[in-house]
Amino acid sequence: MGTGAAQIHRIQPYQADKTYICPGCNQEIRPGTGHLVIVPVSDPASRRHWHSPCWEHRARRRPTGR
C-alpha cells in the first residue's frame, strides 16, 4: 500500500453528521464525534475517516504476528 504524503483535516463534533468506519480499529465513528479525515495527496478520492487516537497510534502499531 503506497503511503505518501497526506493531508489531515480535523473534523469538529458539530461537523460529523455521518457514521464512518475507522480503518485503524474497524469501529464506528459516530455522528457528533470529533475525528480526522486523512486525504492522500496522490489519491484524494481515497480519503479515510479515523479516530484521532487511532491515527496518532498507527505509526507505533507493532506487528502482532499472526
Ligand SMILES: [Zn+2]
Ligand atoms: Zn479507531
